[in-house]
Amino acid sequence: MVDSSLDRSLEPALYGLMAYRELTAFERLSSDARFSPTLKDRMELARLAVTEYEHFELVRAALLDAGLEPDAAMEPYVDGIDRLHERTRPGDWHESLMKAYVMDALTSDLYAALGTGPEERRLLGDSARALVERVRRMDEQTTWLAQRLQRAIDDDERLAPRLALWGRRVVGESLTQARRLLDRDDVGPLFGGTDARAALLATLTQRHSRRMSALGLTS
Amino acid sequence: MVDSSLDRSLEPALYGLMAYRELTAFERLSSDARFSPTLKDRMELARLAVTEYEHFELVRAALLDAGLEPDAAMEPYVDGIDRLHERTRPGDWHESLMKAYVMDALTSDLYAALGTGPEERRLLGDSARALVERVRRMDEQTTWLAQRLQRAIDDDERLAPRLALWGRRVVGESLTQARRLLDRDDVGPLFGGTDARAALLATLTQRHSRRMSALGLTS
Numbered sequence: 001m002v003d004s005s006l007d008r009s010l011e012p013a014l015y016g017l018m019a020y021r022e023l024t025a026f027e028r029l030s031s032d033a034r035f036s037p038t039l040k041d042r043m044e045l046a047r048l049a050v051t052e053y054e055h056f057e058l059v060r061a062a063l064l065d066a067g068l069e070p071d072a073a074m075e076p077y078v079d080g081i082d083r084l085h086e087r088t089r090p091g092d093w094h095e096s097l098m099k100a101y102v103m104d105a106l107t108s109d110l111y112a113a114l115g116t117g118p119e120e121r122r123l124l125g126d127s128a129r130a131l132v133e134r135v136r137r138m139d140e141q142t143t144w145l146a147q148r149l150q151r152a153i154d155d156d157e158r159l160a161p162r163l164a165l166w167g168r169r170v171v172g173e174s175l176t177q178a179r180r181l182l183d184r185d186d187v188g189p190l191f192g193g194t195d196a197r198a199a200l201l202a203t204l205t206q207r208h209s210r211r212m213s214a215l216g217l218t219s
Numbered sequence: 220m221v222d223s224s225l226d227r228s229l230e231p232a233l234y235g236l237m238a239y240r241e242l243t244a245f246e247r248l249s250s251d252a253r254f255s256p257t258l259k260d261r262m263e264l265a266r267l268a269v270t271e272y273e274h275f276e277l278v279r280a281a282l283l284d285a286g287l288e289p290d291a292a293m294e295p296y297v298d299g300i301d302r303l304h305e306r307t308r309p310g311d312w313h314e315s316l317m318k319a320y321v322m323d324a325l326t327s328d329l330y331a332a333l334g335t336g337p338e339e340r341r342l343l344g345d346s347a348r349a350l351v352e353r354v355r356r357m358d359e360q361t362t363w364l365a366q367r368l369q370r371a372i373d374d375d376e377r378l379a380p381r382l383a384l385w386g387r388r389v390v391g392e393s394l395t396q397a398r399r400l401l402d403r404d405d406v407g408p409l410f411g412g413t414d415a416r417a418a419l420l421a422t423l424t425q426r427h428s429r430r431m432s433a434l435g436l437t438s
Binding site for chain 2: 023024026027028030031033034038039040042043046049050053056060070071074075078
């Protein structure tokens with residue numbers, strides 16, 4: 001059933017953005033995995049990285065189905081996402097875990113807001129919304145990251161202030177990047193009008209704060 | 220059907236070795252993927268890395284089926300394989316491709332020699348031999364690497380002498396590591412007696428030389 005009122009011209013942009021975000025999340029996480037303190041952690045982190053790759057494959061398949069070249073679709077988002085990664089290079093394994101946790105959770109919150117308003121629903125078809133929902137579901141992933149961070153903090157009390165500081169840096173850079181994305185004409189409208197987007201940034205910040213508090217960290 | 224003449228006490232050691240080799244191959248290849256010159260290459264290399272991870276998962280499942288802890292089984296092979304990777308750190312993307320090609324092909328040749336002699340067949344059960352065969356089949360992978368290297372060499376003639384030199388370094392370190400493995404009491408016997416192992420090292424060298432010649436490189 002095709003809803004003729006749909007204006008789906010923004011879907012390719014969204015897919016390109018999601019594909020590049022998932023591909024880089026895979027690359028960074030798998031690079032950092034080998035600095036894990038134990039082989040058990042290495043195996044877990046490798047598995048999480050491969051989950052990000054599987055998300056990338058889902059989005060890539062959607063791009064190909066739409067007759068689009070994945071690399072061309074990703075291109076507009078390369079600079080922004082690369083800059084974000086360059087500005088948040090983890091100094092060690094714990095910082096790498098924290099970065100993955102902050103960014104994965106924030107990305108999940110951002111995806112959750114996609115096409116949810118009455119106006120924005122017209123901008124995403126059912127299959128696009130189903131895809132976003134599939135990629136967004138990384139509960140298992142973020143749960144593991146949160147628990148592993150909690151254990152590390154419990155084991156070494158000197159970690160807490162350092163990771164709190166690092167978490168603020170990562171979320172600061174991530175929100176800057178999120179704001180730029182929301183301002184873009186190609187994907188911004190998928191998140192609603194100006195007011196909705198400002199409210200979304202506030203929600204992202206608030207939800208991040210709650211996650212940090214749950215770890216006993218000052219956000 | 221259980222063959223009571225089987226002495227399968229070496230299988231856990233073999234699985235531990237294979238698991239760690241595949242896990243590190245995944246980590247190194249995915250780390251290097253992001254330095255790819257184009258997004259197409261990055262996507263391809265990420266996919267190859269994930270294939271190595273899938274091999275790791277197969278071996279890990281076999282270890283768990285045998286009631287063994289994967290990390291404990293891998294532990295005896297960590298130092299040797301880590302040292303090999305440390306001594307062959309690629310200076311750029313092309314060296315990374317060449318390293319993956321040389322090592323994947325050599326590993327495939329090494330796996331192919333497992334449990335093939337009449338005596339050694341008794342040391343590996345059917346399921347172990349089937350597992351080795353599954354992990355070994357990376358034709359698609361090595362074909363892609365060989366073609367990509369060929370294209371790079373054709374595009375830039377200055378690459379050939381540098382990659383030839385690098386290939387000699389990588390194979391030299393790899394053969395040193397292979398020789399140490401063949402000398403170990405835990406996995407060595409799976410490759411036959413002293414003469415068979417010496418012959419295997421010669422075969423590995425010869426097959427590597429043929430691959431380099433096919434690329435137009437002096438081995």
